[in-house]
Amino acid sequence: MEQVIRVQTQEELDACLRIRQKVFVEEQQVPAELEIDDWDASVTVCQHVLMKLDSQAVGAARYRPYPDEPKLAKLQRFAVLKEYRGTGLGRKMLEKMEQYAQQDGYDGMILDGQVRARPFYEKAGYAPVSEDIFMDAGIPHIQMVKRF
Numbered sequence: 001m002e003q004v005i006r007v008q009t010q011e012e013l014d015a016c017l018r019i020r021q022k023v024f025v026e027e028q029q030v031p032a033e034l035e036i037d038d039w040d041a042s043v044t045v046c047q048h049v050l051m052k053l054d055s056q057a058v059g060a061a062r063y064r065p066y067p068d069e070p071k072l073a074k075l076q077r078f079a080v081l082k083e084y085r086g087t088g089l090g091r092k093m094l095e096k097m098e099q100y101a102q103q104d105g106y107d108g109m110i111l112d113g114q115v116r117a118r119p120f121y122e123k124a125g126y127a128p129v130s131e132d133i134f135m136d137a138g139i140p141h142i143q144m145v146k147r148f
Helices: 010-027 089-103 115-123
Strands: 002-006 046-052 054-067 072-080 106-116 127-136 141-148
Touching: 002 089, 010 046, 010 054, 010 072, 054 089, 054 106, 072 089, 089 106, 089 115, 106 115, 106 127, 115 127, 115 141
Parallel strands: 072 106
Antiparallel strands: 002 046, 046 054, 054 072, 106 141, 127 141
C-alpha cells in the first residue's frame, strides 16, 4: 500500500535526501553541492513529502512559497526511484502534494521541470509558462504552472 506523508521528523527528511541522492546525484550526475540546499536544513524550513510503498521510501519532493507570487507553491526536487517510475506512484505523489498545497492555502503550483519530464507534468494539468528552455545543473528545464 502506498502513502504520501508530510515529513515531520529528521528520519523522514533523511529518507527524502537518500532518494534524491540516488536519483539526482548518482543517476543524473547532479553535483551534490547543487542538490542539497538551505531548504533542506530541517523539516520546518519548507514542506517535504515522502512517498512510501509497503513502508519502503520510494519517492520524495518538497514545496515552498514561490517568491514572485506567494499564492503559488514552488514544487522542487520531485524524485521517484528508478524502479518505481511508470507505475503511477509519481502521479499519486504529485496529486497528494497538490492536496497538501491547497490545504496550506496555495492557489496553484509552479515548477522548473526537466524537459524529459514535461509529458508527465502536462498529463497532470501543468502548462508551460513559456517555451523557454534553460539549463539547471547541466539539465534542460522548462517552467510549468498549474492553478487549482
